[in-house]
Amino acid sequence: MPTYRLFSHQAMAAMALLIALWLLISHLLSSSRVWGTGMWSLSGAFQPSSKLTVLIWHWPFNKSLPLDGDVCAHYGVVNCWLSTNHSLLSQANVVVFHHQELQNGAVRLPLAHRPLRQPWVWTNLESPSNTQGLSRYRNIFNWVMTYRRDSDIFVPYGKLMPRHGPAPPVPAKNRMAAWVISNYQRTQKRVVVYNQLSKHLQVDVFGRANRKPLCPDCLLPTLAPYRFYLAFENSQHRDYITEKLWRNALGAGVVPVVLGPPRSTYEAFLPADSFVHVDDFSSAQELATFLKSMNASRYQRFFVWRERLAVHLYDDWRERFCNICARYPHLSQNQIYRDLEAWFKS
Incomplete structure (x- = not known):
């Protein structure tokens, strides 16, 4: 040639x-989630010991919980040890940080002492509208733990699980609709919808915003006699469904009227006939008419799911942290979030 x-x-x-x-x-x-990029990308096979150590760098909202005994075994997760001992930084398999304390400056990341190839987890249960300062955390976190279904470690506010034993009876109803709200802002969509709806429907309002706060033990008994609960989220974002649905409505045995992500998202978590979605109606007046005209047999159909399913609330941070160990074998060891803000606000 x-x-x-x-x-x-x-x-x-x-x-x-x-x-x-x-x-x-x-x-x-x-891509905002990059494989093998940045100083802290995990390379090579990372072989954990038989028992994984999850280092909780700080408790969310500064509310510490006891870690005595095999905490994670209580939640069905084996070989998982939770600790808050900072001296274990060099030995921990995973370190987890809650965003609220990073956001308000109460906690700083130990970047100068970070062991090579150690996965760091960013966790946050607030919506993007209530989350600031993410631009500071580029190329730092390897995994995210949030309410979004596409998170590396998915931690919803609640879920439905198979029921064992007979379902409790639906509480007797003698009132129409209730709403609990602490942060009342006129520009929020939930406030706009409430103001429109309350012109056509009696809605009893509780919470600090109405100077009627409810103690933790008073919440469910107060809401149980109502037929409907306004499970209105403070902002509308992908998969953002909070305790307003899981605890305040379903936990109290009340039909939720939801305002948040689209109906299709709710149906990924709940039977389609277990809730009322604001988006199904052309106006607040039409929604009010539907709620007021509900007969007894149609209303009872909202609770058919209770015969086979029960509500499980994720209200203990220890259970959430134990879930890191459960997900650990399935997560990529070569991942880092180059632009955490872009991912979370996408």
Whole structure:
């Protein structure tokens, strides 16, 4: 083969290789979740010991919980040890940080002492509307633990589980609708919808915003006599469904009227006929008419799911942290969030 033809073939092969590399790099840079990027990317096989240690760098909202005994075994997770001892930083398999304390400056990341290849978990249960300061955390966290279903560690506010034994009776109803709210802002969609709805429907309002706070033990008994509960989220975001649905409504035996993500999202968690969605109605007046015209047999159909399912509330941070161990074997050891803010606000 002439020398110039051999050189031509080699040049074409080199060009093809350069193009392929350029496309791969472009794909990685365009993603907010990048594999093997940054100082703290995890490379190679990370072999944990038989028991995983999850270091809780700080308790969410500064509300500490006891960690005596095999805490995670209580939640069905074996070989998982939770600790808050900072001296274990160099030995921990995973370290978890709650965003609220990072956001308000109460806690700082121990970046200067971070062991190589140690996964760090960012956790947050607030919506993007109530989360600030994420731009400071580029190329730091390997896994995220949130209410979003596409999180590495998915921690919803609640879920339905198979029921064992007979369902408790639905509480007797003699009142129409209730709402509990502490943070009342006129520009919020939930406040706008409430103001429209209350013109056509009697809604009893509790909470600090109405100077009628309910103690923790008073909440469910107070709501149980109502037919409907306004499970209105403070902001509308992907998968953002909070205790307003799980505890205040379903936990109290009340039909939730929901305002949050689309109906399809709620149906991923609940039977389609177990709730009323604001978006199903063209106006607040139409919604009010529907709620007021509900007969007894139609109302009881909202509770058919209770015969086979029960509500499980995720209200203990220890259970959430134990879930890190349960997910650990299934998570990529080469992952880092290049742009955490872009991912969370997507």
